[in-house]
Amino acid sequence: MAKAASSKRSSPEKDATASPPPTPNRPRPPEPKRHKADKAEMLEYYRQMLLIRRFEERAGQLYGLGLIGGFCHLYIGQEAVAVGLQSAMDFSKDSVITGYRDHGHMLAYGIDPKVIMAELTGREAGISKGKGGSMHMFSVEHKFYGGHGIVGAQVPLGAGLAFKHKYAGDGGVCLAYFGDGAANQGQVYEAFNMASLWALPIIFVIENNQYAMGTSVNRASAEDQLYKRGESFRIPGLQVDGMDVLEVRGAATTALEWVRSGKGPILLELKTYRYRGHSMSDPAKYRSREEVQAVRDKSDPIEALKRELEKAGVSEDELKSIDKDIRAIVAESADFAEQSPEPDPSELYTDVLVESY
Amino acid sequence: MTIEIKMPALSPTMEEGTLAKWLVKEGDTVSSGDILAEIETDKATMEFEAVDEGTVAKILIPEGTDEVKVGTVIAVLAGEGEDASAAAEAPAKPEPKAVQEEAPAPESGEPTKMETGARNLVASVEKAEIRDPEVPEGTEMVRMTVREALRDAMAEEMRTDDRVFVMGEEVAEYQGAYKVTQGLLEEFGDRRVIDTPITEYGFAGVGTGAAMGGLRPIVEFMTFNFAMQAIDHIINSAAKTNYMSGGQMRIPIVFRGPNGAAARVAAQHSQNFAAWYAHVPGLVVIAPYSAADAKGLMKAAIRSEDPVVFLENELMYGQSFDVPKLDDYVLPIGKARIAREGKDVTFVSYSIGVGVALDAAGKLAEEGIEAEVVDLRTLRPLDRETVLKSLAKTNRIVCVEEGWPTCSISAEIAAIAMEEGFDDLDAPVLRVTNVDVPLPYAANLEKLALVKVEDVVAAAKKVCYR
Ligand SMILES: Cc1ncc(C[n+]2csc(CCOP(=O)(O)OP(=O)(O)O)c2C)c(N)n1
Numbered sequence: 001m002a003k004a005a006s007s008k009r010s011s012p013e014k015d016a017t018a019s020p021p022p023t024p025n026r027p028r029p030p031e032p033k034r035h036k037a038d039k040a041e042m043l044e045y046y047r048q049m050l051l052i053r054r055f056e057e058r059a060g061q062l063y064g065l066g067l068i069g070g071f072c073h074l075y076i077g078q079e080a081v082a083v084g085l086q087s088a089m090d091f092s093k094d095s096v097i098t099g100y101r102d103h104g105h106m107l108a109y110g111i112d113p114k115v116i117m118a119e120l121t122g123r124e125a126g127i128s129k130g131k132g133g134s135m136h137m138f139s140v141e142h143k144f145y146g147g148h149g150i151v152g153a154q155v156p157l158g159a160g161l162a163f164k165h166k167y168a169g170d171g172g173v174c175l176a177y178f179g180d181g182a183a184n185q186g187q188v189y190e191a192f193n194m195a196s197l198w199a200l201p202i203i204f205v206i207e208n209n210q211y212a213m214g215t216s217v218n219r220a221s222a223e224d225q226l227y228k229r230g231e232s233f234r235i236p237g238l239q240v241d242g243m244d245v246l247e248v249r250g251a252a253t254t255a256l257e258w259v260r261s262g263k264g265p266i267l268l269e270l271k272t273y274r275y276r277g278h279s280m281s282d283p284a285k286y287r288s289r290e291e292v293q294a295v296r297d298k299s300d301p302i303e304a305l306k307r308e309l310e311k312a313g314v315s316e317d318e319l320k321s322i323d324k325d326i327r328a329i330v331a332e333s334a335d336f337a338e339q340s341p342e343p344d345p346s347e348l349y350t351d352v353l354v355e356s357y
Numbered sequence: 358m359t360i361e362i363k364m365p366a367l368s369p370t371m372e373e374g375t376l377a378k379w380l381v382k383e384g385d386t387v388s389s390g391d392i393l394a395e396i397e398t399d400k401a402t403m404e405f406e407a408v409d410e411g412t413v414a415k416i417l418i419p420e421g422t423d424e425v426k427v428g429t430v431i432a433v434l435a436g437e438g439e440d441a442s443a444a445a446e447a448p449a450k451p452e453p454k455a456v457q458e459e460a461p462a463p464e465s466g467e468p469t470k471m472e473t474g475a476r477n478l479v480a481s482v483e484k485a486e487i488r489d490p491e492v493p494e495g496t497e498m499v500r501m502t503v504r505e506a507l508r509d510a511m512a513e514e515m516r517t518d519d520r521v522f523v524m525g526e527e528v529a530e531y532q533g534a535y536k537v538t539q540g541l542l543e544e545f546g547d548r549r550v551i552d553t554p555i556t557e558y559g560f561a562g563v564g565t566g567a568a569m570g571g572l573r574p575i576v577e578f579m580t581f582n583f584a585m586q587a588i589d590h591i592i593n594s595a596a597k598t599n600y601m602s603g604g605q606m607r608i609p610i611v612f613r614g615p616n617g618a619a620a621r622v623a624a625q626h627s628q629n630f631a632a633w634y635a636h637v638p639g640l641v642v643i644a645p646y647s648a649a650d651a652k653g654l655m656k657a658a659i660r661s662e663d664p665v666v667f668l669e670n671e672l673m674y675g676q677s678f679d680v681p682k683l684d685d686y687v688l689p690i691g692k693a694r695i696a697r698e699g700k701d702v703t704f705v706s707y708s709i710g711v712g713v714a715l716d717a718a719g720k721l722a723e724e725g726i727e728a729e730v731v732d733l734r735t736l737r738p739l740d741r742e743t744v745l746k747s748l749a750k751t752n753r754i755v756c757v758e759e760g761w762p763t764c765s766i767s768a769e770i771a772a773i774a775m776e777e778g779f780d781d782l783d784a785p786v787l788r789v790t791n792v793d794v795p796l797p798y799a800a801n802l803e804k805l806a807l808v809k810v811e812d813v814v815a816a817a818k819k820v821c822y823r
Contacts, residue, residue, distance in 0.1 A: 057389050070626075122802075131624075215526075
């Protein structure tokens with residue numbers, strides 16, 4: 001029955017990069033190498049992660065002011081995952097799909113913060129015309145396929161996008177994100193089997209932020225080393241430190257090489273952490289304040305990169321000016337989202353079906 | 358720059374809260390992510406984090422203050438390079454009352470009291486009055502929420518029958534995503550109150566199998582939207598087995614959880630599945646309105662030998678009603694109830710729709726139209742007799758349903774009225790329901806999409822030719 005919490009769970013900063021034992025007689029990708037980024041590249045990652053952080057903080061604040069309603073899941077703490085992975089993708093042909101915790105992935109794909117924030121406030125200018133809200137955002141233009149509210153649903157959907165890439169021979173790869181909680185849904189394994197059987201070009205990404213709502217990984221998963229979950233489908237898995245954007249980027253390169261060379265799917269488990277509650281109304285009593293604080297202090301992805309940038313000779317002033325720019329962008333998006341009008345009442349009836357009958 | 362820190366709304370329904378504890382003091386410097394205070398909302402105690410950086414210049418609302426309205430300035434932060442003591446003087450005195458009043462077009466940054474359809478539904482429920490003719494005169498009543506009533510019903514049944522257990526996502530340690538299973542883990546332990554992984558199809562099957570084996574599972578779906586992952590077991594495994602086995606194999610299971618629209622959660626999280634399940638022979642489907650009915654019918658559902666789909670409603674969980682203080686308050690399955698008597702028109706509804714119907718009945722009474730409100734309570738088997746009796750009395754039916762109109766419970770009522778009560782009808786049966794579109798997120802559209810009291814009033818007048 002319900003398994004008691006055991007000491008098996010490891011903190012994200014420890015053994016995050018423990019390498020999986022090779023399975024004999026099966027080809028495996030090489031061990032990923034930490035990405036060697038130059039200063040300009042690091043600054044870009046820093047900028048993107050900071051944009052996500054400040055955007056999410058602002059979204060939290062707008063929720064508190066009653067401008068955002070319903071469920072709103074923030075990405076704070078997990079920024080390095082979306083930024084590290086998506087920076088390796090080819091925006092012109094690759095696709096991305098994720099769950100409801102989707103703001104960060106959209107920002108990392110360069111989608112305008114204004115239309116994302118306007119969707120959060122449910123306005124006409126929002127990317128889904130205000131009809132989807134925080135959990136349901138899409139941008140076909142950016143090959144960003146959502147934004148799905150049903151836990152696990154995005155995994156077979158992602159396999160379907162990969163199916164299309166293969167079918168059309170367009171050279172694209174699908175990046176399908178899901179959580180440690182979602183990793184227990186049956187449809188995930190149905191998708192694994194088909195993706196492997198048909199050698200679909202897909203990277204399955206488990207964002208293991210340690211908790212599915214109030215349930216820690218080891219209370220919900222018989223095998224809590226989630227990178228192993230693809231093994232019986234012959235999908236190789238890699239465990240990656242998701243708090244280090246350069247480690248993430250390195251793993252993305254390895255994964256993409258594997259998939260692009262036609263070897264079929266690969267599974268990445270990104271060990272990360274969410275600082276805030278599951279959604280805005282989660283009191284987060286299932287973990288201690290000290291636990292959260294320890295991660296913030298020791299493994300914050302933005303602070304870590306900041307230290308690296310300082311070592312590389314970037315001045316404090318330069319970092320401050322980035323911070324200022326980002327704050328301005330976020331403030332502008334919030335103003336835009338507050339001031340845009342609500343959707344026209346006639347929108348209630350549009351988009352239900354495409355055609356008229 | 359001086360930054361005003363305002364009392365946040367930490368849930369869509371929160372209007373005020375208790376400032377339980379300050380975790381910073383005047384003079385402290387804070388940066389984004391630091392926890393400023395603990396705030397008690399209508400549901401839980403939450404931590405409130407700083408978004409801006411600066412020095413705490415002044416704390417305006419002391420800890421321990423109750424009923425702090427959302428939007429009240431609770432502290433002032435001095436921005437970088439600003440003198441904290443000057444900042445403390447600068448802002449005008451906080452005016453907690455200002456937010457209470459219906460603010461005119463709020464300035465940017467002011468808290469906006471969101472006008473949503475869900476809020477309107479709740480307002481109807483709060484206004485509505487019901488009487489309970491079934492409880493013997495003189496019975497002592499206790500005021501309790503629907504949430505508490507459901508919890509008590511489960512706990513009482515678990516105390517008397519060891520075969521009853523509860524399973525679902527976050528039902529044990531987290532005390533339920535909507536706190537319906539609060540305290541059950543503590544009382545019954547983890548043998549009987551079981552947290553599952555997020556795997557609806559799997560645990561609905563496990564529950565059904567356990568029922569086949571002789572246990573009496575209560576399977577909680579965090580919401581019925583997620584039960585769509587499990588609908589195969591509910592229908593193919595639970596509903597049909599008794600029949601297919603020639604009566605050998607029973608499935609005494611309760612599938613329960615919130616159903617219907619909640620506030621601003623958009624299309625995938627706001628659906629009423631009543632008609633879906635009520636369609637299926639082999640299932641019992643219950644959708645109560647009041648706390649008393651929730652309790653009495655939940656106890657009956659747990660005791661039933663049949664698979665029961667028990668549809669709760671998130672917007673109703675926090676609503677309070679009188680519940681009879683009886684040792685064993687069990688209600689009959691399959692019996693509707695007259696929630697309000699009237700002679701001019703019959704409203705037929707269930708779940709939160711009953712609140713809308715009662716609210717409309719109150720408004721109509723002011724205009725001299727006496728509406729009778731039938732609360733179906735059980736949707737399958739449906740109490741045709743009560744509906745037809747009321748029709749014979751009023752000669753008019755308006756169905757009220759928080760759900761889509763097409764192939765709905767309302768459609769079923771209309772068919773029954775026509776097939777079995779045709780001679781009693783003085784006007785066509787009308788349906789007042791949600792608009793036939795997926796539920797939108799935007800506040801204004803959501804309001805337009807959900808069933809409305811005004812439409813019920815208009816429909817009643819129409820069938821009364823007034
Ligand atoms: C099928 C289904 N079941 C339950 C839910 C409710 N729910 C939403 S998020 C969530 C937790 C998911 O956790 P995880 O997959 O780890 O992702 P995270 O939220 O940590 O990003 C649950 C149970 C849902 N949306 N869909």
